Amino acid sequence: MLGFAHTPAQDLIEIDVTFACNLRCLNCDRSCTQAPDAGHMTLAQVERFVVETRESARRWRRVRVLGGEPMIHPDIDRILAILLAWRDRESPDTTIEVVTNGHGRHVQEAIARVPEGVVVKNTRKAGRVQPKFEAFNEAPCDDARFAWTDFAHGCWVTEECGIGLNALGYFPCAVAGGIDRVFREGAGRASLPAEGETFREDLRRACARCGHFRGGWWTPLEDRTPVEGEPWSPTWRAAYARAARGRRRLPLYTEGGAGGREQ
Ligand code: SF4
Numbered sequence: 210m211l212g213f214a215h216t217p218a219q220d221l222i223e224i225d226v227t228f229a230c231n232l233r234c235l236n237c238d239r240s241c242t243q244a245p246d247a248g249h250m251t252l253a254q255v256e257r258f259v260v261e262t263r264e265s266a267r268r269w270r271r272v273r274v275l276g277g278e279p280m281i282h283p284d285i286d287r288i289l290a291i292l293l294a295w296r297d298r299e300s301p302d303t304t305i306e307v308v309t310n311g312h313g314r315h316v317q318e319a320i321a322r323v324p325e326g327v328v329v330k331n332t333r334k335a336g337r338v339q340p341k342f343e344a345f346n347e348a349p350c351d352d353a354r355f356a357w358t359d360f361a362h363g364c365w366v367t368e369e370c371g372i373g374l375n376a377l378g379y380f381p382c383a384v385a386g387g388i389d390r391v392f393r394e395g396a397g398r399a400s401l402p403a404e405g406e407t408f409r410e411d412l413r414r415a416c417a418r419c420g421h422f423r424g425g426w427w428t429p430l431e432d433r434t435p436v437e438g439e440p441w442s443p444t445w446r447a448a449y450a451r452a453a454r455g456r457r458r459l460p461l462y463t464e465g466g467a468g469g470r471e472q
């Protein structure tokens with residue numbers, strides 16, 4: 210009756226430029242550990258995002274680059290250069306941010322090359338256990354307490370981080386893009402959705418599987434209970450088993466939209 214609890218921020222976007230990562234954290238909410246994938250976004254896809262932004266006159270308050278570990282993308286320097294050039298030329302109020310785990314020499318060398326004007330958010334991860342992570346793979350749809358829930362409400366992530374883009378297209382949040390990669394449903398939008406798009410059906414599908422939905426609202430780190438190991442509920446167990454077994458061509462975020470690659 211009161212409407213939906215969360216709505217995707219229209220002026221924030223997170224771009225997962227890769228699902229490869231040099232760390233294998235437990236409970237990774239992009240499934241980089243649970244379902245590894247060395248696929249990256251291409252430079253053409255990043256350029257296409259810029260073109261779509263220009264053609265739709267979309268204003269972004271923040272464009273955040275992450276993954277996976279973005280600093281191990283072989284073209285990360287050029288990706289940041291493309292975004293920075295666009296920002297300086299066409300959208301000076303936009304913050305370009307890159308989020309890195311800061312782990313290892315290769316990553317640190319790439320961080321040192323990040324051009325001035327890009328904000329680096331370094332989470333300085335040192336190992337596989339992140340005590341403040343949530344149980345991402347405990348799908349609420351497997352829990353009887355959520356039997357009557359409308360998952361289209363989403364959670365704080367879509368509101369605070371905005372919509373997501375990866376090699377498979379646009380999603381209501383970047384986490385939902387990572388979920389689609391594993392479930393192989395090809396739900397990514399092939400072009401930038403119009404401003405005001407609320408992605409309700411996409412949220413209904415993704416949030417039913419997403420452990421972040423359980424909390425709903427942001428829980429301060431100090432109030433979180435550390436997760437023991439990496440619990441997988443039946444929906445995730447089945448999805449990871451399918452992902453490990455089978456390969457399905459997924460549509461890519463490409464000109465024309467009808468591409469595909471082995472995932
Ligand atoms: S560093 Fe980030 S992307 Fe990599 S495994 Fe850990 S949580 Fe996932």
Ligand code: SF4
Nearest residue numbers: 364366382416419422
């Ligand atoms: S519950 Fe998960 S998929 Fe849904 S909005 Fe939150 S982070 Fe995204």
